[in-house]
Amino acid sequence: xxxxxxxxxxxxxGIIGNAAALNYAISxxxxxxxxxxxxxxxxxxxxxxxxxxxxxxxxxxxxHGQFIAINCGAIPEGTIDSELFGHEKGSFxxxxxxxxxxxxxxxxxxxxxxxxxxxxxxxxxxxxRVLENGEFIRVGSSKVQKTDVRVVAATNVxxxxxxxxxxxxxxxxxxxxxxxxxxxxxxERGTDIDLLFRKFTTDFAERYRIRPIQLTDDAxxxxxxxxxxxxxxxxxxxxxxxxxxxxxxxxxxDAEVLGKYLPRPNLPGNASMALTxxxxxxxxxxxxxxxxxxxxxxxxxxxxxLKKLVRDVLSNETYGPQVLNNHRDLFESVGGExxxxxxxAGSREPNYARLLPDGTRPGxxxxxxxxxxxxxxxxHPAVEVYDDADGDINEATVEDVSHETEExxxxxxxxxxxxxxxxxxRRNNNKRKYAAQALGISERTLYRKxxxxxxxxx
Numbered sequence: 001x002x003x004x005x006x007x008x009x010x011x012x013x014g015i016i017g018n019a020a021a022l023n024y025a026i027s028x029x030x031x032x033x034x035x036x037x038x039x040x041x042x043x044x045x046x047x048x049x050x051x052x053x054x055x056x057x058x059x060x061x062x063x064h065g066q067f068i069a070i071n072c073g074a075i076p077e078g079t080i081d082s083e084l085f086g087h088e089k090g091s092f093x094x095x096x097x098x099x100x101x102x103x104x105x106x107x108x109x110x111x112x113x114x115x116x117x118x119x120x121x122x123x124x125x126x127x128x129r130v131l132e133n134g135e136f137i138r139v140g141s142s143k144v145q146k147t148d149v150r151v152v153a154a155t156n157v158x159x160x161x162x163x164x165x166x167x168x169x170x171x172x173x174x175x176x177x178x179x180x181x182x183x184x185x186x187x188e189r190g191t192d193i194d195l196l197f198r199k200f201t202t203d204f205a206e207r208y209r210i211r212p213i214q215l216t217d218d219a220x221x222x223x224x225x226x227x228x229x230x231x232x233x234x235x236x237x238x239x240x241x242x243x244x245x246x247x248x249x250x251x252x253x254d255a256e257v258l259g260k261y262l263p264r265p266n267l268p269g270n271a272s273m274a275l276t277x278x279x280x281x282x283x284x285x286x287x288x289x290x291x292x293x294x295x296x297x298x299x300x301x302x303x304x305x306l307k308k309l310v311r312d313v314l315s316n317e318t319y320g321p322q323v324l325n326n327h328r329d330l331f332e333s334v335g336g337e338x339x340x341x342x343x344x345a346g347s348r349e350p351n352y353a354r355l356l357p358d359g360t361r362p363g364x365x366x367x368x369x370x371x372x373x374x375x376x377x378x379x380h381p382a383v384e385v386y387d388d389a390d391g392d393i394n395e396a397t398v399e400d401v402s403h404e405t406e407e408x409x410x411x412x413x414x415x416x417x418x419x420x421x422x423x424x425x426r427r428n429n430n431k432r433k434y435a436a437q438a439l440g441i442s443e444r445t446l447y448r449k450x451x452x453x454x455x456x457x458x
Contacts, residue, residue, distance in 0.1 A: 001031065015051065025182060032179045033060045038152070038175065040155070047232060052181055057150075084126070087140050091138075127172065130147065131176070186234075
């Protein structure tokens with residue numbers, strides 16, 4: 001399209017701006033309007049996506065048909081199928097009568113599905129059938145209905161990312177994206193911000209019969225440099241707010257006054273906070289920075305506490321010292337309460353990573369060596385050995401402990417183990433669950449041992 005045709009479309013639909021990306025989007029919308037192709041409009045919230053859907057409908061052969069705009073994110077998941085495709089009487093609780101859906105009532109017209117990325121997966125499958133064959137089925141019915149509706153969809157999320165996460169159907173995405181139209185955000189439209197601001201303030205002044213406000217050069221520069229995360233919707237609200245509150249001034253608005261009404265961008269939760277032209281006052285800036293530092297230090301302290309907890313746990317395990325030595329850079333900066341982690345002030349090797357002459361580590365208890373646990377299914381009969389040092393039941397194979405029985409023939413492991421199981425059962429009133437916890441073994445293992453040693457639980 002040439003410049004004159006694009007300008008004519010702007011005048012007809014009240015679009016203000018001269019940004020190249022905006023002109024291209026208008027050009028695509030006007031060219032695709034004459035067809036029945038499905039259109040996917042992408043852009044940030046508040047950038048004016050619905051205006052492009054109206055351009056497409058008004059310039060199409062369906063312009064005399066019905067146009068309806070539906071926000072998919074505003075309809076509850078349980079009722080969206082009924083809203084779009086209708087339902088039969090008694091199909092669900094509350095369905096006291098038959099109802100026609102939007103695809104049926106808009107036959108021959110255009111449906112604008114805004115926030116299509118919020119549509120449930122089940123509804124997406126129904127919509128795909130409409131786009132492919134023009135067929136749909138009411139909720140609670142088995143009769144296939146036909147419709148001739150053009151679908152224009154819009155979203156402010158990345159649908160390809162949603163497809164990768166399984167939140168949006170890939171086949172539906174490519175079916176909707178026949179003709180893509182990207183609406184640029186306001187921050188990428190340059191001087192269009194000033195044009196729109198003057199339009200909004202002039203309209204507001206005419207409506208309420210007040211004097212339209214004027215901006216100084218420094219205020220215009222501030223306005224053009226502001227990112228406006230809420231896009232056109234935010235700019236309009238801002239223009240109306242400053243128009244009513246500064247209408248009594250007889251001089252142009254300067255940057256200092258303008259800055260009081262511009263919320264600081266990229267800080268959640270303060271959209272309504274009025275700021276000075278520099279962004280914030282010195283004391284406010286310091287308080288906010290101090291709060292940020294506090295959060296960061298709290299996060300660091302929590303991470304150090306977590307590292308310390310893991311270190312303390314590993315220090316009491318059989319293979320813990322080896323793990324600590326392999327990852328000592330991770331635990332290097334973590335200290336225990338009331339302890340000195342380093343051998344001396346000039347050493348960078350923490351105490352728990354150093355080896356003593358006997359091969360042990362400072363502050364750790366060297367556990368008795370035991371072999372890995374082997375279940376009977378793997379061909380290694382397992383027995384449990386009571387360790388007098390820590391009062392726990394350690395599992396080892398018969399082969400691994402046979403040398404101990406050879407040193408002292410009078411020591412019967414099975415007898416010792418049976419005695420401990422009987423003692424634990426008596427102390428816990430024959431409650432296997434608590435006896436197993438006291439012995440440090442699983443309840444299943446305890447049950448097997450009771451059967452093995454024929455222990456009477458009565």
